[in-house]
Amino acid sequence: MDGSGVEASTTAAWMERHRQMYERATRHPFTVSIRDGTIDLSAFKRWLSQDYLFVREFVAFVASVLLKCCKQEDSLDMEIILGGVASLSDELSWFKNEAVKWDVDLASVPPLKSNLEYHRFLGSLTEPEISYAVAVTTFWIIETVYQDSFGFCIEEGNKTPPELLGTCQRWGSAEFKQYCQSLHRIVDHSLANAPADAVKSAEEAFVRVLELEIGFWEMSSSQS
Numbered sequence: 001m002d003g004s005g006v007e008a009s010t011t012a013a014w015m016e017r018h019r020q021m022y023e024r025a026t027r028h029p030f031t032v033s034i035r036d037g038t039i040d041l042s043a044f045k046r047w048l049s050q051d052y053l054f055v056r057e058f059v060a061f062v063a064s065v066l067l068k069c070c071k072q073e074d075s076l077d078m079e080i081i082l083g084g085v086a087s088l089s090d091e092l093s094w095f096k097n098e099a100v101k102w103d104v105d106l107a108s109v110p111p112l113k114s115n116l117e118y119h120r121f122l123g124s125l126t127e128p129e130i131s132y133a134v135a136v137t138t139f140w141i142i143e144t145v146y147q148d149s150f151g152f153c154i155e156e157g158n159k160t161p162p163e164l165l166g167t168c169q170r171w172g173s174a175e176f177k178q179y180c181q182s183l184h185r186i187v188d189h190s191l192a193n194a195p196a197d198a199v200k201s202a203e204e205a206f207v208r209v210l211e212l213e214i215g216f217w218e219m220s221s222s223q224s
């Protein structure tokens with residue numbers, strides 16, 4: 001409880017408890033170098049091709065979240081999550097267009113180790129025994145890391161190269177922020193009604209996403 005007798009949300013407590021790791025995921029040298037204009041373009045291209053492969057895996061995960069949502073007694077969140085699934089079609093087209101622009105051949109790129117690790121994690125969460133609370137929490141924090149990371153690249157004082165502004169807008173826009181806030185409300189509501197073991201698993205998934213996102217930026221920076 002805070003001073004006003006209002007119970008603080010579970011996610012707010014996690015953000016506090018795991019602040020350092022959240023900062024490492026959302027202020028990583030890779031995205032900070034986009035913001036300060038020192039980005040190594042070969043690293044950017046690596047990120048682009050690896051993220052395309054990531055998003056292809058992400059589609060199946062988000063579809064599984066939608067399915068779980070539809071099985072809830074009140075499926076009021078359905079339209080927000082359906083919008084998320086639909087937007088991934090646009091996102092894949094965006095990657096293909098960017099790849100042409102940057103002369104990256106998406107067809108010849110194998111997924112790197114950290115990407116494969118992330119795929120395995122997403123795959124494990126599509127299983128039917130994973131609760132909706134855990135799945136939707138994972139979805140929210142994955143989107144939020146990108147929103148916060150790329151949002152920072154277009155905040156005041158940025159020196160982001162003009163050719164990278166489109167990328168930063170994609171996840172840093174006010175619209176994407178609103179979408180993440182909607183997901184956040186869904187998560188808080190879902191966790192408030194979830195049993196303690198599901199809340200614990202959701203926190204573990206939250207931390208795991210932060211680790212995997214840090215690994216993804218590292219991989220993009222250095223090919224590890």
Ligand SMILES: Cc1ncc(CN)c(N)n1
Nearest residue numbers: 051054055142143146216
């Ligand atoms: C690795 C990663 N994390 C998050 C996102 C945002 N959907 C993404 N495209 N790629």
